[in-house]
Amino acid sequence: MLLFALAGLALAMAASLEETRDLPNLAIWALAAGAVLPVAVSYRRPVAAWRLAFVMLFVGVINAVVPLREPWPWNAVQILGTLFVLGRLAAVSESLVTIWATLLTLIPVFLYAPDANAWGAAVGVVAVSAIGDILSRRRRTRELLDEQTELNELERAKRALLEERTRIAREMHDVVAHHMSMIAVQAETAPYRLAGLADEAKDELASIAGSARQALTEMRRVLGVLRSEDQQAEHAPQPGYPDIAELVGTARRAGLPVTEELPALTGIGEAAGLTAYRIAQEALANAARHAPGGPVRLVARADGDRLELRISNELTGAPGPAQKGGHGLIGMRERVALLGGELSVGPDGAGAYQVLARLPREEAR
Numbered sequence: 273m274l275l276f277a278l279a280g281l282a283l284a285m286a287a288s289l290e291e292t293r294d295l296p297n298l299a300i301w302a303l304a305a306g307a308v309l310p311v312a313v314s315y316r317r318p319v320a321a322w323r324l325a326f327v328m329l330f331v332g333v334i335n336a337v338v339p340l341r342e343p344w345p346w347n348a349v350q351i352l353g354t355l356f357v358l359g360r361l362a363a364v365s366e367s368l369v370t371i372w373a374t375l376l377t378l379i380p381v382f383l384y385a386p387d388a389n390a391w392g393a394a395v396g397v398v399a400v401s402a403i404g405d406i407l408s409r410r411r412r413t414r415e416l417l418d419e420q421t422e423l424n425e426l427e428r429a430k431r432a433l434l435e436e437r438t439r440i441a442r443e444m445h446d447v448v449a450h451h452m453s454m455i456a457v458q459a460e461t462a463p464y465r466l467a468g469l470a471d472e473a474k475d476e477l478a479s480i481a482g483s484a485r486q487a488l489t490e491m492r493r494v495l496g497v498l499r500s501e502d503q504q505a506e507h508a509p510q511p512g513y514p515d516i517a518e519l520v521g522t523a524r525r526a527g528l529p530v531t532e533e534l535p536a537l538t539g540i541g542e543a544a545g546l547t548a549y550r551i552a553q554e555a556l557a558n559a560a561r562h563a564p565g566g567p568v569r570l571v572a573r574a575d576g577d578r579l580e581l582r583i584s585n586e587l588t589g590a591p592g593p594a595q596k597g598g599h600g601l602i603g604m605r606e607r608v609a610l611l612g613g614e615l616s617v618g619p620d621g622a623g624a625y626q627v628l629a630r631l632p633r634e635e636a637r
Contacts, residue, residue, distance in 0.1 A: 282308045285349040293335045303332060307350035314360040322373055325357045329380040336384075345384040355400050362404025363411075370408070374401040429602070436603040440610065443510055443546055448491065456484035512545030513537065513572070513579070516552050520570060523556045530556070532570040537633075540579055544631045547607040548572070548581050551615075554604055555583035555627040563587060563625070578613075579633050584626040587619070604629070 286304040293300070306328045314321035333345040344351065358377060362370040374397060381393050459481035463474050511519075520532045540548075552570060559568045568585040601617055604627070608615040613631040620626040 279308075282349075285347050295335055299334070303328075303334070303347075304349075306331065307347065307353050310357045311353045314357045318357070318361040318364050319369070321357045322361045325354045326373075326376060326380075329354065329377070329384075333380075333384045344386075344389065355396070358397065359400045359404040362401045363407045365408065367405055367409070370401055370405045374398060433602050433606070436606055440603070440606060452484050452488050452491075456481045456488070459484065510542070510546050511549045512542060513540045513548050514545075515549055516570075516572070519549065519552055519556065523560065523568075526560065528556065528560050528568060529565070530568045530570060534570070534572050535574075537572065537574050537579065540633050543611060544579055544633055547611055547613075547631055548579060548629070550607060551581060551604050551627065551629050552583060554601075559583070559585040559625075574633065575630065577633055579631045581629045581631070582626065584620060584624045586624050 282301075282304040285307055286300050295303075306324070310321040310325040310328070312321075313324065328350065329346065332347065332350050336345040346354075354377070358373060361373055365373075377397055378394050381397065382390050385393050459477045462477045463469055469477075517532070517534050520530050520534070524530050556568065556570075559566065563585050566586040568583065571582045573580050604617070605615055608629055608631065611631055613629060615630075616626075616628045618626065
């Protein structure tokens with residue numbers, strides 16, 4: 273479409289030059305083509321297009337008689353094309369390039385334009401350049417803002433990931449410390465509970481108890497590095513699979529229509545139970561935040577050696593930010609990956625948004 277428009281402008285310019293200038297047909301067509309060609313080139317190479325238009329400002333005055341037959345030494349099509357190319361250059365280039373192009377464009381204006389019109393033409397050239405430069409500055413500012421926003425979002429995601437990993441480490445410490453403490457206590461009290469133990473067995477049990485205590489000390493030391501200065505130690509027991517029912521009740525009392533199927537499953541390790549609880553907690557919070565009023569269904573079942581947890585809610589509108597991969601999903605994925613499980617998040621194809629986690633019921637022996 274653009275090529276047809278430029279061809280029409282070239283024909284109109286050639287017809288005008290035939291009436292006002294005594295030139296061979298070949299020269300007339302060369303001037304017409306040279307006037308519209310920079311416009312076509314400016315979309316891909318604005319600097320090269322301006323250079324061509326600048327040269328044509330000197331060529332376009334050939335055999336021009338001003339003001340007897342023409343008010344300007346250039347044809348109107350060439351003037352408009354030059355202004356367009358200059359504006360295009362200013363809109364996509366740095367300010368310094370625009371300034372030099374504008375100053376050089378003013379040279380043929382003051383050389384060949386009538387004195388009465390030269391200053392007016394100069395004002396028009398400067399105005400076109402200024403408008404293009406303003407658009408260029410706004411575009412560059414917008415690009416910098418977008419780039420900075422993207423960097424900030426990446427930093428927030430990394431910070432959320434580190435915070436969630438630290439939280440997981442603290443929670444896993446509570447889970448593992450319970451078992452290690454039981455090992456230490458059983459090993460230390462075995463000589464008093466079991467009569468007739470050989471001295472070698474007592475020494476072995478004492479060594480086991482010492483190793484367990486040392487492991488607890490090392491874990492607490494690592495946890496002290498992960499914990500921030502203003503963060504107090506958590507003494508409450510970590511929630512597990514049985515506590516999901518209480519979590520659902522709390523969400524229901526807050527106005528979230530939740531239906532659940534939580535059978536009494538056995539053989540679920542503490543880490544798997546804690547992970548299932550945190551996933552249900554995050555999924556219910558996201559449902560309340562991004563699909564308020566939509567029904568939510570939570571189903572848990574045993575699938576062989578796996579615990580399958582499915583939370584789905586009907587989509588009440590366009591997916592929100594969390595449904596595109598918010599920071600809450602980072603914690604879900606980290607927890608599931610820690611246990612060697614599987615997690616899928618997204619629309620289920622039936623008008624609902626679904627979080628599906630499959631976790632090992634017991635830790636690998």
